[in-house]
Amino acid sequence: MNKTMGVLIVGLALVIGIVPLFTDCLSQGRMLTTTAGTNVPMKCHWTAIAEIGLAIPLALIGLINIFSKRKETLGSLNLLGIVLGALAIAFPTVLIGVCAKPDMICNMIMRPALILAGTLTILSSVMVEVKAARMQEIAA
């Protein structure tokens, strides 16, 4: 199961890291014009950037899940996986957010995709965590 979950987490990390880059408003050529006349990216772009930073350690956790058999490693790493999954949800919803208009691409695709991927990451990490705890119980 750990290997399957590891592959799933790597896939989810790819979704979290890549999908926002193609579904933020900047990717559609939309920017904010300041009173000074300069164009700046909207906040969904910064969410997309933050998600890349989050996807890298998550992918590493997935890879370690595939190759590691040590229950202590799996147990502690997947706790981090749960936190990263929660952060993947928190960036577009609470911490940074996305654009306000409900019909913008970041609201229609990026935000729900990140919430879904974050939820699945948390579930997968919880499953490995439970499995690791059971392995520790059996070993004891």
Added chain:
Amino acid sequence: MSLLQLAFKTISGNSFRSGVVFLCALLVAAFALFTTLLIRGAESSLRLAIDRLGADIVVVPEGSEAKVESALLMGVPANIWMPRDTVQKIAAVNGIEALSPQLYLATLADADCCSVSEMFIIAYDPQTDFTISPWLQGHLGGGLRLGEVVGGSYIFATEGLQNIRLYGYLVTLKANLEPTGTGMDQSLFLTFDTAQDIAYKSTFQAEQLLEIPSDQISAVMIKVKPENDPRVVALQIMQTVPGVTPIESSNLFQSYRKQMTGLLKSILVILGITWALSVALIGLVFSMAANERRKELGVLRALGATRSFIFKSLLAEASLMAFFGGLAGVVLAGLVIFLFRKLIVVSLGIPFLLPSPLALLLQIGAGLLLALFSVNLAALLPALRISRQDPAIAMRE
């Protein structure tokens, strides 16, 4: 060892087989729930939109029926006009209890003077209106004043806490209507006076003038007397008033209903194929498992397990995998449809409203039952065959 313990042990002992059955159950349940939610959501959304409209008949300029439907259902602005004296002509028709004209307007596309691009605006006559005024009376304790608006559920203030900029004119958002899942959620409602004031001030405040042709209206909402048949009244309007088309509220959104019927047929075909393939695959997996486990089950029989115990343990195994697979499927489908509902509405071009919690629970239950039925149906024959085999022959093979 109990029946369930044995089933759990067998499931964890063969992760590949269990995984395949789990995935098939997940697919069947997820697809069934997704389809049901989508179709039911579209139906309830249409019904709610007709209720929100509050009129028995909508009279529009001849040939603009599709535009009006698109405007009301998908929020695509409609620019349609007919002479204002149409109201008097329609009022002369027998069986009409109340009628009220409306103006259909829209904000400019990508203009700095409008906070929201191409938003559908409905202006109503507060003297005669019977569609939105009762709601306003109930929720705001009175009608809208000059410069005040109410919005659909998606409308929010863009300038400060309560204001929206329309053609350079700041209107005050007083309240939001309950969601319908249609274009009305993205529409703005204001009085004729506010519309005229915006149009007047747009000459010096907006990038482009808001034009409201004098003595023109876009549509007339009609309430028919309870004792009269709306169909007969609509027919009379068609015969006596030239250049207009009366649409009965029950006939509204016909093109969308046809589109939904087509979509439903396609989805049902795909669901049928998915279901048949899943049942066939699960049947195959169970047949292979039954062959693999002949010796093991033969030993169980030799140790005293009855035929019925073997049969029940195989079905318990199938039911457990179906339950957990189905549960994962309905959770996934529910999550996907909840999170991506706006994308589904835009890409399929149909309205959508999430069902009530009770209706959702019923649909989730139906999805789970379908998964349980499908997996048990596929496992039935292999389970029957293996439970009837002779233990001595099975162990010798």
